[in-house]
Amino acid sequence: MIKNRTAEVTAALILVAPFVLIYAVLFIYPTIQMVAMSFTNAPLIGEGEWIGLKNYTKMFADRRFQTSVINTFYFVLLTVVPNTLIGLGIAMMVNRLKGWQQSIILALFFLPYILPVSVVFRIWNWMFDMQFGVMQFPIEFLFGQRVPVFRTPALFLPAVAFVTIWWTCGFNILLFLAGLRSISPEMYEAASLDNAGRWKQFTRITWPLIWPVTALVLTIQLILQLKIFDQVYLFVQGGRADPSMVMVQYIYTTAFQKSQGGYGATIAVALFVIIIAMSVLQFTVLRARGEK
Known part of the structure; x- marks a missing residue:
């Protein structure tokens, strides 16, 4: 028994070791270096002097840093929930189709997701062009004139959020479609026999059963x-x-354009902490909601 147990542990360690080594080299070590660098005044390349918490003190008083944080959270507000709800709605419509119709419609929605960001930029930069962009027609109808969307501060982030949702929604649709297909049709048949309408079927059957997928997509x-x-x-x-x-x-502007590696690392540490904190908080809230 002891020999078998030792053999199993050894085999497991051998199988896991390559992943642990790659993870340590590509993530843990750079993270430690980034945190250490944030306490120095190092340039992008080269050593720097230890300055303690001066970079963090500077960061919290930095107006541009505050602006970047506000804009980032504003963009999250514009994209995360709308992208999830749109993906769910489209997935429910696609799920009602059958055969080649479903395949074609699904492919059309997923096609933007495989495009590189440079192609997405060219497409929508042309679509919003002041002279010949087709999106200027509804803009002119709403505002009474053509508007340089990507040169107007109030419209810039909402426009980029719109493009981002168009670009990334296909992946969410696939995830939701997989969740919808896992629900047994017999449950909907039983609900129909009890005279449950579509809204009641959605709130009592579909939504609770695809909640784990929803939590995954949101995260x-x-x-x-x-x-x-x-x-x-x-x-x-x-x-x-x-x-x-x-x-x-x-971070890119500070570290790569201004060669302030230490201060850029400080902002990167702040972003790293925000991502971890927000992800853990959201996952905890969503899990608690799913257990109710």
């Missing part, structure tokens, strides 16, 4: 949108970045 979306960078960086080109600065963009 994934929260982490992804807290790290928003690509879309904002591309769409802000040619405009003033400060009003629309998000946290990852500020």
Whole structure:
């Protein structure tokens, strides 16, 4: 028994060791280095002097850092819940289709997700173009004139959020569709026999049973949108970045453009803590909601 147990543990360690080694090299070690660097005034490349908590003191008094935090949370508010609800709604409609119709519609919704961000930027930069963009027609109808959306601070983040939802919604649809397919049709048949309408079937059967999938989608979306960078960086080109600065963009500007590696690492540590805290808090709340 002891020999068998030892053999099982040894085999498990051998199988797990490559993952642990890669995880340590690619995540744990860089994280430790990032935290250590945040206590120095090091440039992007090279050593720096130990300055203690001066970077953190500077960060909390930094107006641009405060702006980036506000914009990041505003973007999360614009995208996480709407993206989840839209994905759920489309998945429920797609789930009612059968055969080749379902495959085609699902492929059309998932197609944007496989596009690189540079292609998404080109598509929507053209769509919102002041001269020939097709999106300017509804904008002109609503505002009475054509508007440079990506040059207007009040419209910039909502427009990028709209593009982001269009781009990433396909993945959410797939997750929700997998959850919907796991629900037995017999449950809906039994509910129909009890004269339960569609809304009651959704609130009593569909929503509770796909809640774990909903919690997963919300958590994934929260982490992804807290790290928003690509879309904002591309769409802000040619405009003033400060009003629309998000946290990852500020890290990039500070560390890579200004070569302030120590201060950039400090902002990265702050983002790291925010992501962990928000993810744990959301997961705990959602799990508690699912257990009720």
